[in-house]
Amino acid sequence: MLPPLSRRPADSWPATISWLLLGFICYALPWSVFAAQPDASTTVLRIQGSNTIGAKLGPALVKGLFEERGLRDIHIQQGSAENEQRVVGRSADGREVRIEVAAHGSGTGFVALKDGSADLAASSRPIKASEVQQLAALGDLKSRAAEQIIALDGLAIILHPSNPLSTLNTEQLARIFAGEVRTWEEIGGRGGEIHVYARDDNSGTYDTFKELVLAAHGKVLAANAKRFESSEQLSDLVSQDVHGIGFIGLPYIRQAKAVAIADGESQPLPPSTSQIATEDYPLSRRLFFYVLPGQANPWAQALVQFAHSPRGQAIVEQNGFIAQTVQAIQVTPNPAMPDDYRTLASQARRLSVNFRFQEGSATLDNKAQRDLERVLDYLQSHDKLNQQVVLVGFGDPKLDPARAALLSKLRAMAVRRELARHGVAFREITGLGDRLPVAANDVEDGRLKNRRVEVWVY
Numbered sequence: 001m002l003p004p005l006s007r008r009p010a011d012s013w014p015a016t017i018s019w020l021l022l023g024f025i026c027y028a029l030p031w032s033v034f035a036a037q038p039d040a041s042t043t044v045l046r047i048q049g050s051n052t053i054g055a056k057l058g059p060a061l062v063k064g065l066f067e068e069r070g071l072r073d074i075h076i077q078q079g080s081a082e083n084e085q086r087v088v089g090r091s092a093d094g095r096e097v098r099i100e101v102a103a104h105g106s107g108t109g110f111v112a113l114k115d116g117s118a119d120l121a122a123s124s125r126p127i128k129a130s131e132v133q134q135l136a137a138l139g140d141l142k143s144r145a146a147e148q149i150i151a152l153d154g155l156a157i158i159l160h161p162s163n164p165l166s167t168l169n170t171e172q173l174a175r176i177f178a179g180e181v182r183t184w185e186e187i188g189g190r191g192g193e194i195h196v197y198a199r200d201d202n203s204g205t206y207d208t209f210k211e212l213v214l215a216a217h218g219k220v221l222a223a224n225a226k227r228f229e230s231s232e233q234l235s236d237l238v239s240q241d242v243h244g245i246g247f248i249g250l251p252y253i254r255q256a257k258a259v260a261i262a263d264g265e266s267q268p269l270p271p272s273t274s275q276i277a278t279e280d281y282p283l284s285r286r287l288f289f290y291v292l293p294g295q296a297n298p299w300a301q302a303l304v305q306f307a308h309s310p311r312g313q314a315i316v317e318q319n320g321f322i323a324q325t326v327q328a329i330q331v332t333p334n335p336a337m338p339d340d341y342r343t344l345a346s347q348a349r350r351l352s353v354n355f356r357f358q359e360g361s362a363t364l365d366n367k368a369q370r371d372l373e374r375v376l377d378y379l380q381s382h383d384k385l386n387q388q389v390v391l392v393g394f395g396d397p398k399l400d401p402a403r404a405a406l407l408s409k410l411r412a413m414a415v416r417r418e419l420a421r422h423g424v425a426f427r428e429i430t431g432l433g434d435r436l437p438v439a440a441n442d443v444e445d446g447r448l449k450n451r452r453v454e455v456w457v458y
Contacts (some may be wrong), residue, residue, distance in 0.1 A: 043086075045099040045299040048112035049122035051083060052204030053287055054103025057151065057319045058122055062087040062099045064315050065306045071097060083202070099299065109290065110135065119297045120304075121290040124153070124207060139293030142366075146293050149367040150307040152322035154276035154284040155208055155249065158235060158256035160242045165189045167260045167268035170282055170440075173213045176245060179222030184243075196225040197234050197246030205231070209247045212283050247283075250276075251320045264440020267336060274329045276322045277352040279449070280438040286367065287321065308370070324371070326378040327352045328457060338435055344390060348456040351375065355415050355453040359444070362414055372418050375455060379424060382457070386425045390456040391415055393431040396447035404433035408451075415453045427458065 047058055059076050066074045071089030079085050083103045090096055102108075102118075109121025110131045132141050140146060157168060165188070168176075175181045177196055184191040198221060199206040214220060228234040231252040238244040239256040246256075250271060260268035263282035275281035289307065291300050306312045313323040328349040333342040353375060355368040364372070379385050393412030398404040409431025416429055439446035 042095070043098045043100055045120065045297060045303065046102075046112075046118045047100065047109075047120045047122055048102045048104070048118035049109025050106045050124040050204070050207075050287070051103040051202065052124040052153065052207055053122040053150075054083065054085075054101050055204055057287070057316065057321060058101045058103070059085050059087050060315050060319050061150075061303060061307050061312060062101065064311060065303050066097070066099075068306060068311065069302075099303075107131075110141075113138070113141075113290065113292060119291070119295070120300045121288075123288040123290060124204065124285065125211060126286070126288065127290060135292075141290055141292075143293055144366045144369055146290055147366045148289040148291070148304050148307070149286045149324070149370070150289050150304075150312075151287040151316040152276055152279065152284055152324065153208060153287055154271055154281055154322060155205060155212075155247050156253050156258040156271040157261060157283070158238050158246050158248055158253060158258055160239060160244055161255065161257045162242060163189065163191065163257060165259060167262060169262040169264075169268075170213055171217055173261070174217035174219040177209075177214060177221055177225065178219035179224065180219075191242055193243055194245060195241055195243040196222055197238050197241075197244055198225045198227055199231070199234065199247070200227045200229050202229070205247065205249050208283070208285060212285060213247075249320050250322075264437065264442060264446055266437045266439055269438070273322055274327075274352050277324070277327075278350075278354045278454075279356070280354065282439065284322075324353070324367075324374065326371075326374045328382075336436075338432060340430070341392070341432065341436070344392070344456055348390060348458045351378065351455040351457060353455065355411075355455070356449070357411065357414075357451055359448055362411065364414065364418070368415075372415075376419065376422055376424070379419075379457070384457050385423055387427045388458045389419075389424060389426050390428045390430070390458075391426065392454045392456065393429075394436060394450060394452050394454070395431075395434055396437075396441050396450045397434040401433060405431050407431070408433050411451060412453050415455075 063074055066087065066089040071091055074089040077086050077088055079100065085101045087099045088096060106123040106125050109118060109123055110127060112118030113121050114135055127141050135141050157173060159165060172187050176194060181187055183193055231248055234246050235248050235252045235254045235256050238246040239254065258271050260270045261282045262268040269275050269281050271281060276284040289304055291304060295301060313325055317323040329352055331345040331350050333345040337345065353371050355371060356365050357363060358365045391412040393408035395404050395408040412429050412431055416426060437450045439449040441447050441450060
């Protein structure tokens, strides 16, 4: 359901109007608007883009939408080419309804939007500035109406259980998988020669690793890496090879040992569901649907809304990705934490969401704007609206540490303004400057990730 109008920001009438129109399209219009077409068999929506999304998650979300809309005899067929599928259902009057899903890479989705061969782009990365410019005549693809974060994704780095290493950083990983580091002793371990295990080129898991580790450090995968189609097989072989290292989705760690990962000067973080949900874990990323602003196709809007719904997020989780459902997490205090933060960790719980900001701006990004609604729902349903919430802001280093602390608190105040106008009374607002970084500060993407606001509840 749409969040109540009274809970929308007072200065966001354009967004409110968009939501009202979207709700009307998705929930008020009769089935005939979705199903009635001149042909007995109709393709109602064309999706193009990411293999990570299109291989399983996209078709699963479409199937869930068909079930919600009351279609029957729902099944998935192979398309006319490799990495293409169609989800087929039948309406009550016997009409066949199809949604086509082509998974040829994130960039192909934006090309297809431009040439009109797709109604919705699936992407495992944010749209590039050049793509925004190329599509500018069709609307702003960075707007909240266009850019929809439907899930989060993360990878685990796995070793043989006897390997003594417990942490690695992303630069070490890039050099290991590029074949530049050949023995464990070179990175402080033991065991001699390193054996590299990787997923095959068709794998979305490999796409993620290539983007977040190899390409980020200007490397390519070593030619002698052992490649696997099966996640289970890769994990089991690493767990049996004392020289082995591999990367895998969270559900497939199995008997292997997962290590904590650091990026730059960040604290090493384990590949847990909660660390990926907050996007603090270095090998986490967002998964997107992009629709053209003012999209006339009701099925595109309906699929986006279904993906955000509790049922849609349950499907996200069932397919091995991380849902955006807000939960309270118990954080274990440790000596590396600032004193006040360690006290907070011992007395309160952290919510599984971080608020982040648009690049070069104090404006909340598109995920954060939708997360406001999720956090409000959580606080209301758990009776946490009155003096139970603490906001903690963070940022990147500045020449003056006092300025870094001030800017981090101002970020927390920006979140406070949005939540306060909906009745949240806060226990404390604080800023910790550049402390506890979760990404490298020597690149803009890392600095952007460090500019965040955490939410804690008593």
